Amino acid sequence: MTKGIRAIRGFRDIPPEEAWKLSYIEDRTQEHFQRYGYREIRLPMVEFTELFARGIGEATDIVEKEMYTFLDRNGQSLSLRPEGTASAVRAYIEGGWKSQHGITKVYYSGPMFRYERPQKGRYRQFYQLGLEAIGGAGPLVDAEVIDLLHRLFLVVEVQDVRILVNSLGCGKCRPDFRVRLLEYLTGVARELCSNCRRRMESNPLRVLDCKVPGCRSALEKVPVMLDYLCAECEDHFSAVREALDGLEVPYNVDPRIVRGLDYYNRTAFEAVCDRLGSQNAVAAGGRYDGLAKEIGGDAPGIGFAMGLERLGLIMNWDDVVPENPDYYVAAATSSARIPALELGDRLRALGFSVEVDLEDRSLKAQLRSANRMGIDSVLILGDDELSGGTVTLKDFVEKIQREVPLEEFMKEVMAAGTGPERR
RNA sequence: GUGAGCGUAGCUCAACAGGUUAGAGCGCUGGACUGUGGCUCCAGAGGCUGAGGGUUCGAUCCCCUUCGUUCACCCCA
Numbered sequence: 036m037t038k039g040i041r042a043i044r045g046f047r048d049i050p051p052e053e054a055w056k057l058s059y060i061e062d063r064t065q066e067h068f069q070r071y072g073y074r075e076i077r078l079p080m081v082e083f084t085e086l087f088a089r090g091i092g093e094a095t096d097i098v099e100k101e102m103y104t105f106l107d108r109n110g111q112s113l114s115l116r117p118e119g120t121a122s123a124v125r126a127y128i129e130g131g132w133k134s135q136h137g138i139t140k141v142y143y144s145g146p147m148f149r150y151e152r153p154q155k156g157r158y159r160q161f162y163q164l165g166l167e168a169i170g171g172a173g174p175l176v177d178a179e180v181i182d183l184l185h186r187l188f189l190v191v192e193v194q195d196v197r198i199l200v201n202s203l204g205c206g207k208c209r210p211d212f213r214v215r216l217l218e219y220l221t222g223v224a225r226e227l228c229s230n231c232r233r234r235m236e237s238n239p240l241r242v243l244d245c246k247v248p249g250c251r252s253a254l255e256k257v258p259v260m261l262d263y264l265c266a267e268c269e270d271h272f273s274a275v276r277e278a279l280d281g282l283e284v285p286y287n288v289d290p291r292i293v294r295g296l297d298y299y300n301r302t303a304f305e306a307v308c309d310r311l312g313s314q315n316a317v318a319a320g321g322r323y324d325g326l327a328k329e330i331g332g333d334a335p336g337i338g339f340a341m342g343l344e345r346l347g348l349i350m351n352w353d354d355v356v357p358e359n360p361d362y363y364v365a366a367a368t369s370s371a372r373i374p375a376l377e378l379g380d381r382l383r384a385l386g387f388s389v390e391v392d393l394e395d396r397s398l399k400a401q402l403r404s405a406n407r408m409g410i411d412s413v414l415i416l417g418d419d420e421l422s423g424g425t426v427t428l429k430d431f432v433e434k435i436q437r438e439v440p441l442e443e444f445m446k447e448v449m450a451a452g453t454g455p456e457r458r
Numbered sequence: 459g460u461g462a463g464c465g466u467a468g469c470u471c472a473a474c475a476g477g478u479u480a481g482a483g484c485g486c487u488g489g490a491c492u493g494u495g496g497c498u499c500c501a502g503a504g505g506c507u508g509a510g511g512g513u514u515c516g517a518u519c520c521c522c523u524u525c526g527u528u529c530a531c532c533c534c535a
Contacts, residue, residue: 044526096533100459118535147535152459154529163535230532241533295534305535316535342535367493400487402495417493431495 045151045159055357056347057162060191061144064164064341067190068142071183073166076141078122080148084112089329090121092297094237101149115148120298120323120338121330123167128332133170142166144343155312156345165320165340169327172335174271177302177322178278180337184306184318185284192351193308196317198285200304201260201292202272206325208265209300213239215258226253244291259290268301275302294319298326302337308349317345361387363405367398367417375416378426378441385449406431414444 042048049057065075084104091098103115116122123141126132132139144164151157166183168176181198188196204212220227220235220242227235228247235242242250243257264272279286286304294303303321311317320339327334362382366375372395379391390408392401398415405413415427419438426444429436 041526101533149534151533152531153527157534161535165535313530314534319535340535345535365494397488398493399491399495404495406495413495415494419493427493429494436494 043159045153047158047160053347056350056352056355057343059355060343060346060350061164063191064187065142065144067183067187068166071140071179073140073142073168076123076126076143078116078119078126078143078145080116080146081113082116082122082125084114086121086125086330087114087117090124090298090326091118095296097149097295101151103148103150117149118147118296119143119145119163119165119340120167120296120326120336123165123338124169124323124327124332124334124336125330127169127334127336128327128330133332133334138171138176139169140166141169156314156342156348158344162343163340164343165338167336167338169336169338170334171337172324174274174302175278177271177275177337178282178284180320180339181275181279181286181302181304182282182284184304184339184341185286188306191346192354193317193346193349194351195310195349196306196308197287198304198306199289199292200275200279200286200302201289202264202268202301203294203299203303203321204260204264204268205300208263208268209260212258212260212263215263216240219257223253226250240293243293261288261290271301294321298323298329300324304339306341308345310349311345314345317341317349358388359409360390361410361412362389363401363408363410363413364389364391365398365401365405365413365415366392367415367420369395370418371416371421374421378414378416381445382448387448402429 084102087102088098093099097117102117104112105114107113123143127139142165145162146160147163148160150159153159166180168180181200185198203209216239217235220231220239224232224235227242227250228245231242231245231247231250234245243254243259245251245254261272276288289305292303292305299321301322301324304319305316306318307315308317309315318339318341320337322335322337324335326336362379364375364379364382366372375391379389382389390405390410392404396404398417402413411430411432413429413431415429417427420426420441423438424441425438426441427436427438428444
């Protein structure tokens with residue numbers, strides 16, 4: 036079990052038992068996004084390192100220590116994408132989509148890569164589904180995006196998810212706030228944990244969401260961004276909230292919401308759940324009006340991404356069952372092996388999914404397989420059936436069995452048929 | 459990058475304080491039932507106990523190293 040080549044740490048195989056769930060989430064989510072006018076965009080999984088360095092921010096953890104970066108054969112520094120927003124905005128600029136009318140609304144789905152220690156709900160290759168609304172600066176865009184996210188959780192039946200929103204201010208008001216925050220933190224530095232004292236230097240905003248009790252009490256009167264918003268940001272944020280209230284989207288304003296990426300401004304939001312191990316974010320996003328400028332364009336935007344594995348972890352799967360095959364064709368004798376395969380093909384041509392034994396196993400073993408696979412209808416072919424042009428139908432549920440002319444059976448199937456729509 | 463736990467059959471796990479031939483359940487294959495599933499019974503296949511070194515008369519067990527894995531910290535989706 037330890038022999039041979041295995042998957043890279045943090046890069047796991049998603050077996051069929053699990054993969055169908057991710058597909059299910061993707062399907063439901065994409066339908067949902069499309070109802071809001073979002074269209075799929077396929078983005079490269081590798082970009083120039085510079086895109087992420089400038090877009091996400093040189094000083095962020097992602098860029099500093101979590102990217103898969105390498106030189107290609109031309110000596111250019113490339114990186115596996117750690118997230119999708121930077122690419123989407125790059126595509127917007129590169130494609131000149133600004134000239135199109137209205138807001139560009141796109142969604143993407145696929146693997147992201149981050150060099151982190153794997154743990155529950157966290158892998159080095161993980162799957163994200165995200166969307167971006169680029170080119171719109173107004174608060175209604177923010178509200179619709181958050182509304183869409185809220186309603187997505189209704190569609191995929193996830194309970195226990197809370198939506199938290201905050202405003203991070205803008206380039207005008209955030210620097211002031213930062214100064215006030217640092218003043219305060221310096222004052223209470225003795226009461227903070229060692230982590231937070233370190234964070235004061237690296238990323239003071241992060242101190243706000245420390246969970247250590249001592250820090251929490253020391254931070255009771257900490258200034259929050261919301262109290263320092265400039266007039267424009269204040270107006271924007273209250274307009275967003277007004278719209279959310281009008282749409283009856285349940286949310287909480289949480290001043291401790293901070294984003295780990297530099298490009299965010301104004302509206303930031305997270306969907307969190309407690310049943311996710313130490314991770315609690317299922318989806319997160321926000322506005323990034325300054326991002327495009329960093330990479331050679333100019334456009335406001337907002338978007339979010341959600342972790343498919345994490346969503347899969349908290350979804351209620353009780354009412355969602357994978358479909359079993361419709362028929363099992365069993366060969367009772369060796370001369371019926373190929374005719375069994377043929378019959379399988381005929382049924383498949385009608386849209387059914389059919390299993391046929393390929394291992395020359397006994398009839399008993401074949402029936403056992405059918406039963407294990409949850410297949411209710413078995414068709415048996417043997418020498419008797421072949422010589423008589425019949426097929427034996429066995430129904431595990433009704434517990435009945437009868438032998439009928441093969442062509443008659445096929446006609447029945449076609450008539451009642453309506454080849455079930457498969458997914 | 460840091461810390462802790464765990465690596466025994468395909469899977470989930472046993473093996474009193476180091477002791478003889480490493481067991482069980484599930485799964486798989488066959489049989490009881492000459493061409494008939496589920497339930498039951500019987501049989502069989504399947505192990506360099508993650509790898510390497512050490513202590514010992516003797517190591518799955520103790521020690522060291524290494525690899526893998528899980529969870530947590532950090533951080534994030």
